[in-house]
Amino acid sequence: MHFTWRDQPAPAIQADPNHTAVTATSGPIEGQTLTEDVLAAARALGLDLARQGAAPPHIRTLTITTPDPDAFDAALPEIDLLYREILGGNFGEITLIKGESLSFTAVAHIPPVTEYPVYLDYDAASLSREYSPRVSVPEAAQIMAAWRVDGTAHQKTRTAEISYGPDGAHTIDLYLPQGVKNAPLHVYIHGGYWQALDKKDNAHLYRKIVEAGIAVATLNYPLCPPASIGDIVTDCRAALAHLYKTADQHGYDGDWITISGHSAGGHLVAMLAATHWPQIDPDLPRDLIKGTVSISGLFDLEPLRHIGLNNALRLTEDDARTLSPMLLNLVSNAPFIAAVGGAESEEFRRQSQDYADHWRDRRKDIDYLEMPGLNHFTVVEALADTDSALYKKVVELAKPKA
Numbered sequence: 001m002h003f004t005w006r007d008q009p010a011p012a013i014q015a016d017p018n019h020t021a022v023t024a025t026s027g028p029i030e031g032q033t034l035t036e037d038v039l040a041a042a043r044a045l046g047l048d049l050a051r052q053g054a055a056p057p058h059i060r061t062l063t064i065t066t067p068d069p070d071a072f073d074a075a076l077p078e079i080d081l082l083y084r085e086i087l088g089g090n091f092g093e094i095t096l097i098k099g100e101s102l103s104f105t106a107v108a109h110i111p112p113v114t115e116y117p118v119y120l121d122y123d124a125a126s127l128s129r130e131y132s133p134r135v136s137v138p139e140a141a142q143i144m145a146a147w148r149v150d151g152t153a154h155q156k157t158r159t160a161e162i163s164y165g166p167d168g169a170h171t172i173d174l175y176l177p178q179g180v181k182n183a184p185l186h187v188y189i190h191g192g193y194w195q196a197l198d199k200k201d202n203a204h205l206y207r208k209i210v211e212a213g214i215a216v217a218t219l220n221y222p223l224c225p226p227a228s229i230g231d232i233v234t235d236c237r238a239a240l241a242h243l244y245k246t247a248d249q250h251g252y253d254g255d256w257i258t259i260s261g262h263s264a265g266g267h268l269v270a271m272l273a274a275t276h277w278p279q280i281d282p283d284l285p286r287d288l289i290k291g292t293v294s295i296s297g298l299f300d301l302e303p304l305r306h307i308g309l310n311n312a313l314r315l316t317e318d319d320a321r322t323l324s325p326m327l328l329n330l331v332s333n334a335p336f337i338a339a340v341g342g343a344e345s346e347e348f349r350r351q352s353q354d355y356a357d358h359w360r361d362r363r364k365d366i367d368y369l370e371m372p373g374l375n376h377f378t379v380v381e382a383l384a385d386t387d388s389a390l391y392k393k394v395v396e397l398a399k400p401k402a
Helices: 034-051 069-074 076-087 124-130 140-155 203-211 229-245 264-273 302-306 317-322 346-360 378-384 389-398
Strands: 003-005 020-025 059-066 093-098 103-110 160-163 171-175 183-189 215-219 252-262 289-295 336-341 366-371
Touching: 020 034, 034 076, 034 103, 059 069, 069 076, 069 093, 076 140, 124 302, 124 346, 140 203, 171 203, 171 229, 183 203, 183 229, 183 264, 183 389, 203 215, 203 378, 203 389, 215 229, 229 252, 229 264, 229 317, 252 264, 252 378, 252 389, 264 289, 289 389, 302 317, 336 346, 336 378, 336 389, 346 366, 366 389, 378 389
Parallel strands: 003 093, 059 093, 183 215, 183 252, 252 289, 289 336, 336 366
Antiparallel strands: 020 103, 059 103, 160 171, 171 215
């Protein structure tokens, strides 16, 4: 979140002639802690945008009023994550001004409705709904808030925090199982459409996997924007290489590393499985990854270029081609599981099914796992259920074969 200090709201940005400009506001928010006020303001702003037919990707300017600029500035990293949790990486041009209470005011430019197909048989509005899990799951905000609370509590049990790069977001939380020496390592990459969430948010879901004798690493990466998806892929490769090289130092088995990720994290683990590791570093083995589980992953990024989500992602046609696992060689010879919830949208289910079908024609160790009744958010929670097929698949892959 990068902002400009001003003594008045940001100057207006002229809307395109065929766009409709609306102003949405949270109204004054006060009486709680700063972080609680930020969450309340972001939610209220999102509701007012929706009331006027707008959505977060339509935001062009954002004016934040705060009674305590110094406190706001000091808490900016946490505020950034909380805003992204509700509204994604949709900031527009940000102005911060001093006022009596906290409030968010956004000017949004609503594009015209298009009724012609923009991808497959979907028009822009229908395609956007297919790739908007928060819209299709009314309780999404409550689920994600619970993740943050439970994940923050669980993070206190981590064995170590590891830095793998120069940015403050280049960090990994490591959880080692008690009483197990040189445990195999399972690496988890969080989702959030490459724009939101944190390594702690799903960490508690891996508690039972750690108790099964498996070390778990959850990694962070700089979010988009300002990072690009290509930058994030590079960061995840660097993180995995670092974990392999420092295994002895941290006390797990670097020769048996498996990976999983949810949503955008599902895309990122598929990109890691498509990586030729000796080309990244000649000291890395080709078979660095011993198994991959992509949960509700995105394997073809082209549809995302045609919806408002791309205002934050900034994907070009070339980006979508070079960053789509569907179009890349699956370099890893290890097993790959494409898992998805049975209650997810047609497009999320199609993406996983198509990827599994594409590679199953060539490989026998590619599985498609559809879990009935689970939506985009509850599907990843199956990791905490020792009776679930997802938990069993992850543990089976994560433990070295005798």
